Structure formats: structure tokens, C-alpha cells
Amino acid sequence: MKGTTTNGLTNGNTNGHSPIRPRLYSVNAPPSLDDFKKLTTQSRPTHYPLAASIEANVPIYDLPDFSELSSDQRSALQDEWYHILLSGPGVFVTRHLYKDRNLLNTVNDVYSRIIEEEKKHSGTRGDHFAGSGANDRIWNSFSKHCLQDAKSFVEYYSNPWLSLISSAWLGPHHHLTAQVNIVKPGAKPQISHRDYHIGFQDNASCAQFPKALQVASQFLTLQGAVAHSDMPLESGPTRLLPFSQMFEEGYMAYRIPEFQDFFIENYVSMPLEQGDGLFFNPALFHAAGQNDSEGIMRSANLLQISSAFGKPMEMIDTYPLVDATWDLLTNMHKEEGFSDKVRAFVGNVAEGYPFPTNLDRRVPETAGMAPENEQGLLIRGLREGWSKERVLKEMQKMRDDSRA
Template sequence: MNGTAKANSHVNGNNKLLPSPQPRLFSIDNPPSLEDFKKLTSQSTSSCTYPLANSIETNVPIYTLPTFSSLTPAQCSALQDEWNHILLSGPGVFVTKSLYKDIPLLEKVNEVYASIIASEASGTGKKGDHFASSGSNSRIWNSFSKHCLADPKSFLDYYSNPYLPLISSAWLGPHHRLTAQVNVVRPGSAPQISHRDYHIGFQSTSSCSQFPRAAQIASQFLTLQGAVAHSNMPLESGPTRLLPFSQMFEEGYMAYRLPEFQEYFVENYVAAPLELGDGLFFNPALFHAAGRNDSKDIQRSANLLQISSAFGKPMEMIDTYPLIEKTWDRLVDIYKKGGMSEEVKAFVGNVGEGYPFPTNLDRRVPETAGMAPESEQDLLMKGLEKGMSSTEILEEVRKMREDSKP
């Protein structure tokens, strides 16, 4: 037995050498292996594995969807089996051609989106985006709700598409929640840096490193990423860049920010051109990035779907405001005596909301680097450090809540 094996082993009560438990955390000081990543992402997608796909292009299965009513329950289940396999242990992404066949409906929805964009552009305040500087592109946060309020008829027709729950439940099971954001990328817009998505993809490196490896792997099962093409997206317009099979790299959330992984992505990504009404769906752990729009006149437009598992909710509803109100003065006294002790941190962690989502991203603008606004716990920590009174901290909490509402 070599030295490495001995170093990773221990002796049990019967004097037998057993493997040591795997550390629960990925090490922030021990970079993930780029060579392992290269091997994983050098696989090829076999058409034999996905017989219901009409083609495989650049490792991405392409499905031309028939009219939904023509499918039998068995055929629906067979499609879901393939989609689940793709997302879990296949290339991690697939295209659905003709997800929306009603072109006049899409044109009407685009008119609604344009009116929302124009209305919001006339207002004041900073507009945030996850990768472009403010104002470079057009973004509608919560296009789902805004669409309904602006034009209920087209909203109902658009979100009555039975393929949406079929695709979503293939990955998430029943009772999922759909949210959406529109992004219009103008000619000349720069590409996005490769990344993974919500949840852990929206954490800083330091924060990410505190989540156990099992939680990092499990994160991908909580959401499904999708996009509906609201314009034609030829390759020159920069459709989403994708790295097939990268969702299976366990250390991916630790790796995607590293320069060598970003360089490898740029050298090896693929992209699937889309037509108006097509859909693109992928595992949120897949390395991906919006592409550069090198076209002269294509306003690349997509309704970005983020579908969340029903399991991403607590068992009971907790209103933290009265809890903070009742305990703040005493907490301040404890902080003044002992500083930011582990006890203070523990209490803040138990009482305050540590996760800033869901929120209103129009009013609580995400910063490009962190992609997430301040959490309630962040606010309480800041309040202690700044010596805020009970009245001051409660006003800040109230404002955060108001700003988070739809």
C-alpha cells in the first residue's frame, strides 16, 4: 500500500485498515483538477442513447416537438426519461425545436416585453444585470408577473403550454415553481464569463466553500434552467455557450471562477443556434455563458426560465421582524461586551434570514460580481458593527422587506 493510501486510512477496532472519511468540504486551497475536468468534458453524446432525439449537434440532443395532444402517456414518459438522463449523466443540455409554434402569440408577447422595457427605461434608478453593465442590454426582472399584469390574455396563452410542465417535472418532479426574466442582448454586446447557476452559483468563492460537497452536488437538483427564443439566434448573435458534461464535475462550483477553467471553457464551448419559438433547457450546474453578439442588427431576445423544486421551502413560516424587535437591545449589549463572538453569530444565524432570495431584483439590484443582494443576516451584522438602535435596524429591515416585494 502506498503512502497516499496510508495517509487516507485509519485502523478500526479489529485492526483492519479502512479508508478515512472524505472531508465534507472542498478545499479552497487545493484547486480542482483541470485534467480531470478535461477528461470528463471530452466525452461524446451517442445518438443511440437518445433515440427520440431528431439529431445530435455539437453534443447537444435536438428534439423536434410534435403537437402535444398527439403524444400518448407512454411517449411523454419516454421523452422525460431521456431528458432526465441528459440532465443527470449525459451532456446536461438539450434543445426543443418548436416549443412554441404560435408565432403570432410570440410576436404579441414581444410587443408586451417591449412596452415593459420602454416603461422601465423611462424611470430612474440603477438597472442591474448578472453580467452586463447597467444599460448595456435590456433586462426584465420577474417577466412572469409583469407579463400577466400587462396583458393577461397573452400571458395565459403563453404559459398554458403543456410542454413546460412536462420538461420541468422530468427533472424536478411535481409542484415546481416557474419564474422568468427577459434578456435582450444588443449587437456588439460582450460575452458573459462562464459560470454555474442558482443556487450555489450565486455565492462568492468563500461562501461556496462553506457548503459541504454533498450540498454542492445536490444544488443542481433544486432548479432547472431554460430559455425560450423570442428572436432567431444564429451563431453570429451569440446564443448561450455550453460545455457539455461539465455538470457532472463535483467541484464545479469551486472551479468555474478559476482562470484556467474559464480559459478552457472559451476554447471548448459549443453553442446551439435557435429559431423563434425554440427552447433550450440545461442543468444549472452546466458551465455556460451568454455569447458575444457579433451580428449587425439582431436583438437577441430570450425569456429565461428558472424553475424551482417544490422542496426549496421550509416547513413553517417565520416572521423575523418581531423576533428582531424583541431581542435587538439585548443583542447589542452582548455585542458591546464580547464583540462579534460565536454566540452572537449563532443567534444572528438562527433569527435572521441568511438567504436574500426570493426578492425583487428591480429594487434590490444584484451586483455583477456577487449576483446577489444583501441578506437580512448581512444587515444585522452591519447593524451591530455600526451601533444601530432598535428603531434604526427595524427601519432597515422594514425597507428591505418592502423593496423585496413584487
């Protein structure tokens, strides 16, 4: 065997093939800013025929009533969204994601109560990028909303558009978490960044993940935001750099000052109205903007939706959420059957992926290779008319049987 040898291992390749390249990026070899500039300034979006318009490279969709669309039309929308997130600008806007402003205002009141209660118990807290008191933040607004007001929670998370958008990027059994961020007038902007998973680590930690995994990370998460207030440009809606999600070294690049300067010089922002949605690839360079308005409390429910194959940022205990909503869900099912709304809510409130589990106690069904998941359990409970006590007992048994 030819080549230099260290401790019995051959280093390099001398048999006529190209040498093996390092699997890791190096903190000592910064990414090329010129390559980044070319990618983000010379890329042009494909025509998206179902979009109402494209503004500053961002496709904008006017969403009709969900029931108006055939399954083929829904699939065609998903095809466009997938292309946008993968090899297009990386971000799109959905106008009228929530049409009922009364619902959004009710939910805003719920958020206000949660914020005030948390301030009483733990004082004013900061978030990822803002100092204490600059913003109001609710971590795990998903669970807290449910336990504070189950009725509006069911109405809010039974929106079937959420499932259609999420599954376009993540496939089935995705897992939704949410955090509320309210940015006050005068609040400073975030620095440009990428998001969870690898985006929440420093450069030295990031560099330990192989190159292929840095690219693969973006396929585990979809970032979204629902506007809970109107967001004109002066209020600082999210700053976005279209096409930047395609830069493979982006997780190594975004902390470098020259890349941050380029972002500041080239970002775009999209004004939103209450009820609009914004969805983007987590690898897209983005940042919350500066709120220069006189009195707009810029409010968004930030959705972080995870693939069934990934780990979400927050732990969601589904048991108390089903406890709080089962009677409302069964009433909805009695009125609508297994409607898009019912299936959307079940998909958001319960786990759709049955692993990890204990296969000694949870033997897969004969017809498949996986045991039943929580979503399947709830569907079965609705179909068979289970009481709340029955469904909670079955959920607890599933949990107990899943333990090692």
C-alpha cells in the same frame, strides 16, 4: 479510544478503517483541470432515439402538437431528458416549443412596454454580468407580463410542454419564475459559470457548503430559455460545455481562469429560431455569447424552474396573478374542461406545495398528510364554478391560516 484527541474529541480513525475525509472543498486546493478535460472531451452521449438529431453533443427534439402524444410517449421523452440532464450532455434543444409567432410577437410588445416604463422610473440598469445599458433586463417577467397583459400571459404559460419538461427533472409541484434578457449588437459575452443556487456565491461562500450539497444543488433547479427572436450564431446564443455538469467540484472550479480558458476553447453554441427552447442542468458550465450581429436584438425569456423542495430566486405573489387571469382561465375551462393547457396554466400560476404552513389552523385532509395547496384550490374552484370573488377570498383565507 485510540487516536489524537483535541478537547476530548478523537481526531482521525485508527481502528483499521479508512480515515474520515473532509466534508468541504478547500479554496486552497483547486480542482483538477486534467480531470475536467477528460470528463468533457472523452464523454460521449448515449443514443437518444426520440431526438431528431444530435449536434455537437446536444440532442435536438422536434416537438409535435402535445395532444398527438400518448402518456407512454410523453413518459419516454421524459426518460430521455432526465438521462441527458443527469448523466448525458446536460443540455437539450426543443424545436417549436412555441409555434405561434403571433403570440411571441405580442409578448415581445408587452416586454417592450415594461422595459420602457421601468426606464422612465428607474433609469437604465445592469444585470448579473453586463454593465448598465449593455442589455435590457426584466426581472420577474412572469408577474409583470401577467399584470400588463393577462390574455397573452394565459396563452403563453398554458403551454403543456413546459410542465412536461420541468417535471422530468423536478417532479411535481415545481415553481416557475422568468426573467427577460435582450442582448444588443456589440454586447460582450458572459464569463462561463454555473447557476443558482450555489453558483451565485463567491468561492469562499461556496466552500462552506458540504460536498454532497454541492452535488445536490443541481437537482433543485432547471434552467430554460425560450427564444423570442431568431438567434443565429453571430448573435451569440448561449455557450455550452456538454458533460460539465457531472464535474462534482464544478462550483469551486468555474471562477478559476484556467477553467474559463478551457471553456472558451471548447464551448459549443446552438442556433435557435424564434419559439425554440433550450433547457439545461444548472451545473452545466455555460455563458451568454457575444452578439456580433449587425442588428439582431437577441431576446430570450429565461425560465428558472425550481423544485417544490427548494427556494426560488424570485418571490411571486400569486394572488394578483389569479385576480388578473381567473375569468380567462374559467373561459378556457368551459371550452376545454381540464385539458392539458388548463392544468399547465394552473401549475404555473399557483403554488403546488403547501408547506411551510400553520398545521394548527390548516389541518391536513383525512386522506392525506398535507393540507390543500393553491393549485388544488384553483382546480376545485374551476370544478365548482366559483366566481373570481370566491376564489380570491379562499386564497386569502388560505394565506391567513398559513401564518404563524
